Amino acid sequence: MPLLPQRPAEFHVFDTSLRDGAQQEGLRLSVADKLKIAGYLDELGVGYIEGGWPGANPSDTEFFRLARDLELGTSTLVAFGATRKAGAKAADDPLTRALVEAGTDVVCIVAKSHDEHVARALRCSLEENLEMITDTVQYLISEGRRVFVDCEHFFDGYRANPEYALKVVATAHEAGAEVVVLCDTNGGMLPSWMGEVVEAAAATGAKLGIHCHNDTGCAVANTMAAVEAGVMHVQGTFNGYGERTGNADLSAVIPNLELKYGWSVLPEGRLPELSRVAHAIAQVANQPLIGRQPYVGASSFAHKAGLHASAIKVDANLYQHIDPELVGNSMRMLISDMAGRANIQIKGSQLGFDLDDRELAARVTAVVKDREAQGYSYESADASFEMLLRDELGLLRLPFEVQSWRVFTEERDGLNTSEATVKLTAKGRRQMVVGEGNGPVNALDAALRAALIPAFPEVADFDLRDYRVRILDEGHGTDATVRTLIDTAYEGNSWTTVGVGTNVVEASWEALSDALAYGIITHLA
Template sequence: MSESDPHQSGRGRVTAPARPSGKGGGKGVGEMIAIYDTTLRDGSQSESVQFSVEDKLRIARRLDLLGVDYIEGGWPGANPKDEAFFARAKDLKLERSRLVAFGSTRRAKVKAEDDTVLNALLAAGTGVITIFGKSWPLHVTRALGIAPAENLELIFDSIRHLKARTDQVFFDAEHFFDGFKADPDYAVKALMAARDGGADGLILCDTNGGSLPGEIAAIMRQIALPDVRLGIHCHNDGGLAVANTLAAVECGATQVQGTINGLGERCGNADLTTVVANLLLKMGRHARLGVEGLPRLTGVSRFVDEMCNRSPQKNQPFVGASAFAHKAGVHVAAILKDPVTYEHIDPEQVGNERRILVSEQAGRSNLVHKFREMGILDVDPNDPRLQDLLNELKELEFRGYQFDAAEASFELRVRKALGQLPEYFLEQGFRVIDNRMVRDDGAWIMGAEATVKLVVGGQPVHFVGEGNGPVDALYTVLRRALEWHYPAINTVTLVDYKVRILPQALGGRSGTGSMVRVLIEWRDEERSWGTVGVSEHIIAASYAAIMDALIFKLYKDGATPAV
């Protein structure tokens, strides 16, 4: 590359106040926005996230079903996992998305045709390649240890080499906004080098995630590169990745990069679930996945969390379980009249659902709505039993009960208050003994023995059983005591068990004598449900939650009471 090359001359018109017409300047709300997902590459760099090859293939299929334009699969040659992914991805039958291989510009002093990174990108056979290069002189001189002019040569030569051998090539201008603040002329020269090499799109990266939306917009308005499509790639270190991405779209970006649920290194990347929903529903922009793809958004979000082996973030915009959950009585009363009063969109537009919660903030409207969800349609809202039930629920929540995640425990109290809950057995008491014993090999082992007394079918039942711990022993012996009359009880399985220490303000003592709340999730062959128990004694709290689970199972199965 000679000194006369246009990207070397510095004529980037970086101070132009208005964007030119054409691809580089955007075309308003009618411009199609390309959705570029990097969950499998940037998202996998999240702390505690480890995708297997099979995980990545499954996520790619779901992203294709969602309808994103590009799926960045990883860095070919960087590690055995990405190598295996791209080898197997050749058999993926993607219908809506294009797979992308990611890498860097060639190394200094190495010809493009001899560079191992560029050759691995081409060998992946994806047809679309994204490479990143430096646009901040600080990184060029300190990280790469080369002259700024040589870095421009790397960008130009790498893009030109790849573009001659594949369909599409995108250039990620790493640290672009920090680079522009430090040296706007050089940052634009980096873009021009990629443009002149034949890049199909220039992606402006807020790699450190520290820019503000106003800064993003002000800088983008100064960039005039006709006939080049601009994209945006933001990290979330300042909590503004989504806002910065949307600001860039307002200023002409036609490709948005991000990850599902905001996965990514440090504080993550722009959350595509939020970005896409805002683009289509709030900004009137167009994307190939379209509004018909939006109802899949919540499902994809929760699927990716499942692949990460982590619980979904309840308060996540649009797709979180709490995004359309209503708790305060005043809110619920209004929602039942017109959802627009407290919902900015219809939850079904993004595949989510409205939830009415019951708590100490609830009113009769909450209860009436919950009754409808349970199929109870014939209760008079003025029935005095409702106020008694509401008072009971508020008292229980004051003591530490939480019914948001334990709707089985809630339903049992409703059915009992309305006289709809049969009495399947009578409780007489229980006892649990923990044992610490020495095995033959000298190792200590722990175990527990539980005793329960019930009256089932008019007959006293007294059973003893053992388990790995007190909760296991209690659950085991209760099932043994009940299976004679209710054999279906054996299909109930404990899925998750959580203990929470409750504040002293709830009436209990502090420290090891604190009140505890036990939340347990259960499953049988047809359904899953949650139960709750609260006590100063963790075993008593667990026993209450277990009892609720077994009674709920019997009620839902329509079991005939044996008492």
């Protein structure tokens, strides 16, 4: 096994979710969103938070104005900008002045390090570009700011003209930049290429950072390779947000550094907050967190194969690279037609049921496999699995009994309306209720709730969060078997139920009635 790299005496974790991450297609962060995310990052203990480009757009200017009231405990806010314009002086450049007016202790400026970009984008000489770097860095330092410099397109620039790319690094360092960041702006690098280039840049004497994009799918791997080559500053975004395919995902980089290298890069005791913070940021950004996301995803420690479950019963870490609790996540046992008896026993134990009886576990396993063959899916419908389990154990006591239900939809005067009738008995009281809704499922939901509220008033607060329909045998057209999944929430808890049938309304009713029954059993009993 190779020797692990030694942690530098000074090491930075630098988050650019609010600036570079916000460039992701479909991601729109308001000033309030950015302030909230900055708070989450500070709770985790990220060292530096890049807030945006003051002066370049009104919202970023407003963010820095309001951010002065943020009481950050561990993080340092950073303003982002660029070198002053060609032919001007930094002291006279309005965008450079805006960096000072932002009021942050640290400023990060981007500088061109690819000779072609200097000639074609800045339209100035290579020497003038170096003067722009020196002038801007020295001016910001004279105004009392600490300065980091991002060398844009550094790796492509190094390939095209290594002498000039390295001269940019040296110039920024000699001007007084605390850290010079090597940027894989186009995301074209591979891990095995990193070491040589980073070592060449280190020969300038500069303290180096790394900023990777994910266009080859290697942003995290490239970041780790750069760390092993000697950088002391890593930039990235939470959940890998960013332009095109995104940036290096700090929710993977941070635990890699902490758990694989054994480095302390967050304040002590903060790593277990990682999953919570990643999910909180995803919620604010309105970007559903990918289940397969390393370390923090819902599927990161989910096990489905029966072989895995058998091994996990002996030692949970036989099929897990870390204890999920270290990053605030948890192991999940998925129930499906691939499940074996061990899956059922572990899942039952997690739900609080004793399935050590092998015959009982085998019987439940057979029922699950049979129902999965009919189209049910329990891996994402834990509530329905628990209802099935209670039924097989003789523990299911339904809180209501449905005598009948019906629903119809009609179009009248150009408007579609749906009406449902539900007859049921709850707590000995028979109810017949008619409900109207926007479509048959909504009408059934309205009628069922209205019938249950006299016995269980809290049902009014059950929140149907999501409703999904999937066709299971596509070749059958409109008579195909369908699966419906319904997500319900109440007082901070959520659960999912499943229904299956050739009639989409019938399948929806099963999932809907089970959702309310489960909520009553587990939260109101």
